[in-house]
Amino acid sequence: MVETEFEPVIGLEVHVQLQTRSKMFCGCDSDYQNASPNEHVCPVCLGLPGALPVINKAAVEMVIKAGLALHSDIAEYTKFDRKNYPYPDLMKGYQISQFDLPICVGGYLDIQTDGEPRRIHMTRVHLEEDAAKLLHRPNDASGGHTLVDVNRAGSALMEMVGEPDIRTPDEARAFLVQLRAILRYIGVSAANMEEGNLRCDANVSVRPKGSDQMNSKVEVKNMNSFRAVQRALVYEIDRQTRLMKEGQPIAQETRGWVEDRGVTVSQRSKEQAHDYRYFPEPDLPPLIIGRDWVEQLRSQLPELPEAKQQRFAQQYGLSPYDSDLLTTSKEIADWFEAVVATKAADGEALGQRAKAASNWILGELTRLLNATGKELSDIPMQPQHLSELLDLLDDRTLSTSMAKDVFEDVFNTGRTPSEVVKEKGFTQVADADSLSPMAAEAIASNPKAVEDYMAGRDTAVKFLVGQVMKLSRGQANPSLAEELLRARLEERKGGA
Numbered sequence: 343m344v345e346t347e348f349e350p351v352i353g354l355e356v357h358v359q360l361q362t363r364s365k366m367f368c369g370c371d372s373d374y375q376n377a378s379p380n381e382h383v384c385p386v387c388l389g390l391p392g393a394l395p396v397i398n399k400a401a402v403e404m405v406i407k408a409g410l411a412l413h414s415d416i417a418e419y420t421k422f423d424r425k426n427y428p429y430p431d432l433m434k435g436y437q438i439s440q441f442d443l444p445i446c447v448g449g450y451l452d453i454q455t456d457g458e459p460r461r462i463h464m465t466r467v468h469l470e471e472d473a474a475k476l477l478h479r480p481n482d483a484s485g486g487h488t489l490v491d492v493n494r495a496g497s498a499l500m501e502m503v504g505e506p507d508i509r510t511p512d513e514a515r516a517f518l519v520q521l522r523a524i525l526r527y528i529g530v531s532a533a534n535m536e537e538g539n540l541r542c543d544a545n546v547s548v549r550p551k552g553s554d555q556m557n558s559k560v561e562v563k564n565m566n567s568f569r570a571v572q573r574a575l576v577y578e579i580d581r582q583t584r585l586m587k588e589g590q591p592i593a594q595e596t597r598g599w600v601e602d603r604g605v606t607v608s609q610r611s612k613e614q615a616h617d618y619r620y621f622p623e624p625d626l627p628p629l630i631i632g633r634d635w636v637e638q639l640r641s642q643l644p645e646l647p648e649a650k651q652q653r654f655a656q657q658y659g660l661s662p663y664d665s666d667l668l669t670t671s672k673e674i675a676d677w678f679e680a681v682v683a684t685k686a687a688d689g690e691a692l693g694q695r696a697k698a699a700s701n702w703i704l705g706e707l708t709r710l711l712n713a714t715g716k717e718l719s720d721i722p723m724q725p726q727h728l729s730e731l732l733d734l735l736d737d738r739t740l741s742t743s744m745a746k747d748v749f750e751d752v753f754n755t756g757r758t759p760s761e762v763v764k765e766k767g768f769t770q771v772a773d774a775d776s777l778s779p780m781a782a783e784a785i786a787s788n789p790k791a792v793e794d795y796m797a798g799r800d801t802a803v804k805f806l807v808g809q810v811m812k813l814s815r816g817q818a819n820p821s822l823a824e825e826l827l828r829a830r831l832e833e834r835k836g837g838a
């Protein structure tokens with residue numbers, strides 16, 4: 343009997359803090375991170391009786407922009423609703439959210455993992471307000487207490503709900519990476535999971551592969567990084583598959599990811615699931631979104647990651663993979679284009695320069711940024727520095743290994759590559775007159791390698807190139823050295 347194979351069905355729900363200056367329904371400063379606790383509060387966000395909310399126009403515009411970037415339909419008529427639930431972080435006892443008429447409906451996001459590109463559909467995007475922050479102090483003398491910081495309460499929050507089109511943890515990660523890129527490109531959020539301005543919940547179920555049944559789903563919460571999302575999904579898929587195989591029921595419930603234990607644990611079951619008793623928010627009028635407003639916002643959208651990626655592949659002849667990596671961040675993409683633009687070139691020369699720039703950016707630059715934990719904006723190195731370094735490689739002043747040394751120096755100091763080259767005394771020996779004697783010496787002092795070459799072992803040349811590199815203290819141009827060595831060896835062969 344063939345064992346049944348199972349496949350996961352995953353849908354992501356993402357909450358995004360919008361970078362508005364003021365909160366969603368009042369004039370309070372929305373920067374809660376750099377403020378003392380309970381500094382940015384007023385009767386509206388404190389939920390005092392009689393205080394009336396006013397819709398933040400900038401927040402609505404950000405949601406419309408996000409919807410346009412996701413190819414969603416932008417509603418002409420939309421409204422806010424009350425979502426009722428009692429929790430100490432909810433000042434009014436209800437959250438102003440959107441129920442049946444969200445601002446954005448439908449849309450999709452194309453993602454790329456190892457396999458074929460995949461289209462993940464969106465259900466909706468709506469606007470709501472954030473809750474206050476609770477700080478639990480469980481171990482004090484009084485037996486524990488909780489502090490409330492209201493600064494975050496009432497901040498503009500965008501909820502983005504995806505269809506259950508995701509099939510693997512890798513796809514979930516790719517979806518989040520692509521979504522973050524879009525949010526940063528359009529400038530609506532810092533979209534940083536570690537800082538909590540992008541928060542992701544996942545709905546996961548498992549079913550026999552190829553079937554279209556929808557089994558009871560589990561909602562997984564408390565994941566604070568892309569990596570946590572991936573790990574939590576791997577764990578949860580495995581757990582549900584095991585239960586399925588044992589013929590055990592899977593409870594419809596909410597589970598929390600416990601990072602340090604690497605497990606999900608049950609938080610509440612369906613029986614306790616909330617009934618939010620939604621009803622239209624009586625303190626706010628419906629929101630009518632005129633088409634001219636939408637078009638005006640559409641015209642403000644920058645070139646988005648997907649379009650940029652296609653353009654890079656087409657204009658610079660880069661692989662889809664490299665174009666994808668370069669466009670994940672707008673800053674990197676702009677930096678790349680600035681490097682390429684410093685040298686007027688077209689056709690083949692442009693392609694070569696672009697490929698070289700891409701290799702250095704995705705290689706050394708990315709490595710050094712990761713190693714130092716820095717952002718592109720923190721480093722003194724500028725695009726024209728890399729351009730100059732590429733020139734020094736092109737005219738054979740530098741070998742690749744010297745160039746790496748120079749690159750790291752420029753990355754740290756912001757000096758120009760030629761300054762560094764001068765100081766370090768780096769110059770590549772790339773003229774035959776200087777290299778010929780070294781090639782001769784390498785051949786004379788390594789009879790074994792010469793013998794190997796004569797016997798048809800071509801790799802012996804690489805060894806001899808290494809000897810020339812040594813003799814030149816790393817400054818010989820390797821391809822010229824190889825050329826000269828081969829000429830000499832072939833001459834011998836002919837003479838023998």
Ligand code: ZN
Pocket residue numbers: 365368369370382383384385386387388496
């Ligand atoms: Zn306020």
Ligand code: MN
Pocket residue numbers: 357470501
């Ligand atoms: Mn929500």
